[in-house]
Amino acid sequence: MSVDQVTVAYGNRPPVLRDVTLSAEPGRIVAISGRSGAGKTTLLSTIAGLLRPSDGTVTVDGERLGDRDHAVAQGIVLVPQGNGLATFLTAGENLEVALLANGRTPSDARRLTVESLDRLGLSGQRNQLVEELSGGQQQRTAIARGLALRGDVLLADEVTSELDAVSRQTVLDLLRAEADRGAAVVFATHDPEAAAVCDAELHLVDGRAELVRTEPISTDQDRNGNGKAKSGQAGQARVGAGAHRLDQPPSA
Numbered sequence: 001m002s003v004d005q006v007t008v009a010y011g012n013r014p015p016v017l018r019d020v021t022l023s024a025e026p027g028r029i030v031a032i033s034g035r036s037g038a039g040k041t042t043l044l045s046t047i048a049g050l051l052r053p054s055d056g057t058v059t060v061d062g063e064r065l066g067d068r069d070h071a072v073a074q075g076i077v078l079v080p081q082g083n084g085l086a087t088f089l090t091a092g093e094n095l096e097v098a099l100l101a102n103g104r105t106p107s108d109a110r111r112l113t114v115e116s117l118d119r120l121g122l123s124g125q126r127n128q129l130v131e132e133l134s135g136g137q138q139q140r141t142a143i144a145r146g147l148a149l150r151g152d153v154l155l156a157d158e159v160t161s162e163l164d165a166v167s168r169q170t171v172l173d174l175l176r177a178e179a180d181r182g183a184a185v186v187f188a189t190h191d192p193e194a195a196a197v198c199d200a201e202l203h204l205v206d207g208r209a210e211l212v213r214t215e216p217i218s219t220d221q222d223r224n225g226n227g228k229a230k231s232g233q234a235g236q237a238r239v240g241a242g243a244h245r246l247d248q249p250p251s252a
């Protein structure tokens, strides 16, 4: 998936994104960082087909992206900021409905729902109404729904903002697992520690993008004798307390 020199505005207002370019490849997690209001959600919404750029293009598998339906057909999954869950349904129903709409059979939808909620530690919440869940449980339900859909491109918008350190690490590990499965993961976050465990980082300032790095950050311990970052340690990215542990992604 690539974003080429995209400019996005809301109505007649000045553009929120200007000339933004980004490449997201299978097997890699790219962080979109930046302060509140910098344009992270706007960028993810554009990649999800919810907003149309006034200039530039979003391309998936060589095909220019159209509307949201086209994005869904192209396997672009969005875990939105604010969750986007139906609060009057149970956690499980939120997943099943999305899976059925995605063309899964009822039995597949049930199986994937159980599996995905379990990965997020939510087995006990499957039959609970979303409105009865805590903020963090709701956020994890939305992530479970996004993972269950097994997209080719996973857009995760501030998906760790409501979580404690342990749950945040679980979610970062799951994003890594999605990348290892072959998805291109785009993760918007204002948390520098979470951004640091991603493979690349694009920083937005007032709608303009600066590519901070295109390789994982690596500590001395993570380097082998010839100075190259170690590979094949999927799922071990760690945040917090200066203990960045980073994985070399498979070459895409």
Ligand SMILES: Nc1ncnc2c1ncn2[C@@H]1O[C@H](COP(=O)(O)OP(=O)(O)OP(=O)(O)O)[C@@H](O)[C@H]1O
Residues within 6 Å of the ligand: 010, 016, 034, 035, 036, 037, 038, 039, 040, 041, 042, 043, 081, 190
């Ligand atoms: N629907 C909208 N209509 C008009 N302006 C909007 C709309 N949504 C966002 N904006 C504006 O676009 C700019 C970027 O917002 P966006 O939500 O993309 O930022 P963000 O980096 O995701 O912020 P946060 O970290 O607070 O979620 C802001 O100035 C915001 O006011």
